[in-house]
Structure formats: structure tokens, C-alpha cells
Amino acid sequence: MAALGWLTPRRRSATARSVLAGEAAAEAARKSSLQLEQEREEAAATEPEAAEPEFPVVGDVRAAAFFDLDNTVMQGAAIFHFGRGLYKRKFFQRRELARFAWQQAWFRLAGVEDPEHMQDARDSALSIVKGHRVSELMSIGEEIYDEYMADRIWPGTRSLAQAHLDAGQKVWLVTAAPVETATIIARRLGLTGALGTVAESIDGVYTGKLVGEPLHGPAKAEAVRALAAAEGLDLGRCAAYSDSHNDIPMLSLVGHPYAINPDAKLRKHAKDRDWRLRDYRTGRKAAKVGIPAAAGLGALAGGTAAAVALHRRRH
Numbered sequence: 001m002a003a004l005g006w007l008t009p010r011r012r013s014a015t016a017r018s019v020l021a022g023e024a025a026a027e028a029a030r031k032s033s034l035q036l037e038q039e040r041e042e043a044a045a046t047e048p049e050a051a052e053p054e055f056p057v058v059g060d061v062r063a064a065a066f067f068d069l070d071n072t073v074m075q076g077a078a079i080f081h082f083g084r085g086l087y088k089r090k091f092f093q094r095r096e097l098a099r100f101a102w103q104q105a106w107f108r109l110a111g112v113e114d115p116e117h118m119q120d121a122r123d124s125a126l127s128i129v130k131g132h133r134v135s136e137l138m139s140i141g142e143e144i145y146d147e148y149m150a151d152r153i154w155p156g157t158r159s160l161a162q163a164h165l166d167a168g169q170k171v172w173l174v175t176a177a178p179v180e181t182a183t184i185i186a187r188r189l190g191l192t193g194a195l196g197t198v199a200e201s202i203d204g205v206y207t208g209k210l211v212g213e214p215l216h217g218p219a220k221a222e223a224v225r226a227l228a229a230a231e232g233l234d235l236g237r238c239a240a241y242s243d244s245h246n247d248i249p250m251l252s253l254v255g256h257p258y259a260i261n262p263d264a265k266l267r268k269h270a271k272d273r274d275w276r277l278r279d280y281r282t283g284r285k286a287a288k289v290g291i292p293a294a295a296g297l298g299a300l301a302g303g304t305a306a307a308v309a310l311h312r313r314r315h
Contacts, residue, residue, distance in 0.1 A: 055239075055256065056167040062234040064192075065164040066224050066250065067157070068242035069175035069182060072260045075152040078177040078185065085144030092128050126199065130208030134180065134201050141184045149185065156280040157260055160241065161191060170231070174224060174240075174250065176216040195223045221249035245269060 056063060070077045086092065129137060164171045170192040175182050179196030186194040198211040215223055228235050239256035240247075245265035251257035259270035259277045270277055 056164050056169055057237070058167045060237060061168065062232065063237040063239070064170040064172065064228070064231065064233050065161065065238065066172050066174045066195075066240040066254070067161060067191075068220075068240075068244065068247055068250075068260075069173050069177055069185065071243040072241055073154060073157050073161070073173065073189075074149060074185070075154065078149065078175065078181055081148040081152070082141065082144055082177075082181055084148055085140065086128070089140065126206075126208045126210070129199070129206045132206055134204050134206065137206075138180050138184070141181050145184055145188055150188070153189065154261070154280045156278060157241065158189065160258070160260075160278070161189065164239070165190065172227065174215070174220050176214045176220075195220070195227065217246045218249045220247060221253055224250055224253055242266070251275070 056065070067073050074081075161171045172192055173182050173186045173194040173196070175194065175196050177196050179194060179198050182194035182196035186192070195215060197214045197216075200207045200209040200211050213219060224240070225235070227233075228238065235253050236255040238254040239258060240251045240254045241258040241260045242251055243259070243261040243266065244263055248266065248269060251259075257270070257273075257275045259266050259275055261279055261281050262270060262277060267277065269275075
């Protein structure tokens with residue numbers, strides 16, 4: 001019987017056996033845990049970093065995108081290009097063009113929007129369109145787009161707008177240019193619509209006055225806020241794009257602000273707040289724009305165009 005002792009292990013107390021089992025299980029768990037942790041670390045080292053969340057979010061109908069126009073979507077100022085077209089069509093004379101050119105040069109070189117100068121420029125421009133039919137300038141605007149604007153759209157910004165459209169979101173232009181001009185550009189680019197300066201018209205004829213003020217700076221932010229409320233949008237899920245520090249109020253409204261071809265002040269502001277930046281200019285041109293080529297006619301046309309744009313917005 002003694003020879004069979006190895007087949008019948010000595011009995012230990014239940015307590016002792018329980019302790020042994022528990023200790024063995026704990027040791028095994030510790031070893032397996034360390035092994036699993038090592039495997040996870042090795043796997044993480046070989047996996048690529050997590051990609052940035054998809055944006056714009058497909059199907060988010062409470063989100064929309066708001067794009068400034070001048071130097072953001074289009075190279076140069078829309079009202080400048082429009083003015084060139086009007087001068088070509090003899091809407092004003094060379095002497096008037098010289099006056100507008102001086103005003104345009106002041107705005108561009110001084111870098112300051114002096115209220116008196118701005119008011120004088122608006123009055124001069126509005127006087128040009130006064131008495132003209134809105135439908136006439138809309139038709140001319142279509143021609144001017146083909147002549148001076150179509151080839152000046154930034155492909156990079158156009159792709160950003162298309163991404164929002166492809167995600168099922170609405171895309172709006174927000175500009176100080178006349179609402180009629182902005183609407184033409186929005187339609188040609190396949191966008192939803194445009195917010196712009198409104199020029200007063202009665203029975204389809206421009207009166208030479210503005211409705212309120214140009215859609216500029218804080219006014220843009222108010223327009224976006226009002227449209228978002230009417231459309232049921234969540235501004236925290238919306239995006240806005242601009243090149244100018246004047247549009248910081250609009251950019252600050254949304255959850256996804258972008259600085260596009262930014263001027264110096266906006267670039268600094270965007271970097272300080274970790275906003276996204278995109279620069280599609282060759283060699284990053286200086287933020288301050290000089291007088292356009294063919295200074296006399298070009299700059300003057302710019303001032304005139306701005307005025308005309310304001311009149312259209314009244315419509």
C-alpha cells in the first residue's frame with residue numbers, strides 16, 4: 001500500500017489548498033497581464049497615428065460653410081473687376097475714373113478704412129448706378145464674370161467649398177460686394193447663395209442709396225448669425241473662411257474657422273488661437289496690396305465697381 005502513496009497525495013486542509021490556488025491564479029494573471037500589455041505596446045508602435053476626424057461631417061445638415069469672397073475665393077476684389085467692366089461699357093468717364101482710382105489707392109495703401117473717405121467713395125459709386133435698372137446690371141454682371149472673374153477663382157478654396165457641398169451642406173458667400181454680383185458668382189460656382197451689400201431699388205431701379213451699410217466686418221457676423229437662426233444651423237458645427245482680419249468677428253462665430261491667404265494680422269490671430277491656415281498664393285505675397293496694374297484706370301474702376309456693387313445690393 002505504501003508503494004501507492006504517490007497516487008494518493010496527502011490531504012491538506014481546504015484553507016491551505018485555497019490559498020495555494022489563489023496565489024497560483026494571481027501569479028498567472030500577473031504574468032498574462034504583463035504579456036498582453038507588452039503586445040499592445042508593440043502593436044501601437046507599428047500602427048499609424050489616428051487620423052484627424054473627418055471634416056466636413058457628411059450628412060450634418062445643421063452645419064454650413066461661409067466663405068469671404070475677395071482674396072479668399074477670388075484673386076482680387078470683385079468690385080474692382082466689376083468696375084473694369086462698367087468702365088469698358090462707358091458707364092462713367094475717365095475723369096470719374098481718376099477720382100475713384102485715388103479713393104481706391106487711399107484704401108489700399110493707407111490700410112485704414114477712414115469713415116469720411118469710405119462715405120465719399122460709396123456716394124460716388126452709387127451715383128453711377130443711380131437710375132439704372134437692376135436687371136440691366138445683373139445682365140452686365142454675367143458678362144463681366146466671364147470676362148474678368150472666372151479665371152481668378154482660387155482652385156484650393158473652390159475645393160474646400162466643394163467638400164462641404166459633397167457632404168450635403170449649404171455653402172454661402174459673405175461679402176461686402178453687391179449682393180447681385182455675389183449671387184452671380186455663387187451661382188456660377190454651384191454654391192447655395194450669397195450674403196452681400198444691398199443697394200436700394202424702387203420698382204427695379206437703383207435709387208443711389210444703400211440699405212443700412214456695406215456688409216463689412218461686424219456686419220458680416222450679424223448676417224451669418226441671422227442666416228444661421230433662419231436656417232436652423234448650429235454655428236458651433238459650421239465653418240467660416242476668410243483672408244482678412246476684418247472678418248475675425250465672423251470667424252469667431254463658428255466652431256471651425258479657417259484663415260485663407262491671410263493678411264498679417266489674421267495670420268497672427270489664427271496662430272495664437274490654433275485656427276487652421278491655408279495659403280494658396282505663390283510665394284506668399286505681402287498682405288498689403290498695391291495699386292493695381294494700369295493704376296489710373298484699374299484703381300479707379302475698383303472704386304466705381306464697389307459703388308455699383310453697393311447699389312445692386314439694394315435690390
